[in-house]
Amino acid sequence: MIKVLKDDRAETPDTQLVLLTQQGDRSSFGELYRRYHKRVRSTLYQLCGEYLLDDLEQEVFLRVWKGLPKLREASYFATWIYRITWNVASDRRRHLAKSRRWRQKQEAEIFSVELAREEHFASDCASRPQDSPDLMQLHYQDLVQRGLQNLSLEHRAVLVLHDLEDVAQKEIAEILNIPLGTVKSRLFHARKAIRKFLQEQGASL
Numbered sequence: 568m569i570k571v572l573k574d575d576r577a578e579t580p581d582t583q584l585v586l587l588t589q590q591g592d593r594s595s596f597g598e599l600y601r602r603y604h605k606r607v608r609s610t611l612y613q614l615c616g617e618y619l620l621d622d623l624e625q626e627v628f629l630r631v632w633k634g635l636p637k638l639r640e641a642s643y644f645a646t647w648i649y650r651i652t653w654n655v656a657s658d659r660r661r662h663l664a665k666s667r668r669w670r671q672k673q674e675a676e677i678f679s680v681e682l683a684r685e686e687h688f689a690s691d692c693a694s695r696p697q698d699s700p701d702l703m704q705l706h707y708q709d710l711v712q713r714g715l716q717n718l719s720l721e722h723r724a725v726l727v728l729h730d731l732e733d734v735a736q737k738e739i740a741e742i743l744n745i746p747l748g749t750v751k752s753r754l755f756h757a758r759k760a761i762r763k764f765l766q767e768q769g770a771s772l
Contacts, residue, residue, distance in 0.1 A: 585641035596635070599644075600628060606732060607652050613715055613727040614656040627655050649734065649742045653724060660720050714764040718757055725750055726757035 576584070576598050587595035604624065611623045630651050638647060715723050724743060728734040729750075736754070740747045 581644050582641040585635065585638065585644050588635055589638070596632065599631075603645075603648055604628070607648065610649070610652050610727055610732055611656060613712070613731060614653075614720065614723060615659050616712075616716070619659075623655055623659060627652050630655070646738050646741050649728065649732075649738075650744075653742055656724070657720065710765060710768055710770055711761070714761045717764060718760055722753045722757040722760070725753040726761065729754055730758070 576595065579587075579595070579598070581599065581602070584595040584599050588599065607627050608620065608624050611627070612620055615623060627648070631648055634647075634651070638644065715727070718726065721743075725739060728739045728742065729736060734742070736750045737747060740750045743750070
């Protein structure tokens with residue numbers, strides 16, 4: 568096993584770290600994690616939200632650890648880890664879609680109760696001086712996150728990877744396994760939708 572000092576490893580290229588990890592060097596994998604976990608976590612947050620974010624990040628790097636021995640092109644690592652992140656996010660969204668269906672019946676049953684509460688709250692507020700709308704207190708990043716939630720996962724992924732994670736369009740096409748023209752089209756429509764949402768909220772890109 569090739570041993571790399573900690574200070575040297577921080578300057579070691581990704582490709583070399585991948586090769587060392589494939590030889591069983593856990594410290595090299597730790598360095599890969601240090602370099603990529605913030606990007607992975609940010610992408611997962613933008614795609615799936617904050618709920619179970621730690622679990623999703625752990626799932627990504629578990630798949631990375633298990634899959635690294637089979638990665639033939641070490642130079643492909645950055646694209647590959649984004650693809651795994653996308654797959655984990657997609658699996659999460661499919662799970663949510665299934666669970667959402669059985670919740671719909673329960674939500675319908677309590678709708679009338681919630682509606683009554685809202686009507687009572689509105690009546691109570693009408694008798695008091697109006698405060699500034701809560702929306703005006705939201706951070707700009709929160710507005711962007713809300714806007715992303717209005718996009719389909721496919722359009723959201725392209726926008727997040729390109730505009731927020733600074734991934735090249737060609738690489739996004741490889742990550743999502745779609746034509747470059749589709750990336751360009753989705754990016755155009757996603758930006759247009761986000762811009763419209765922010766303008767409606769009194770903000771702009």
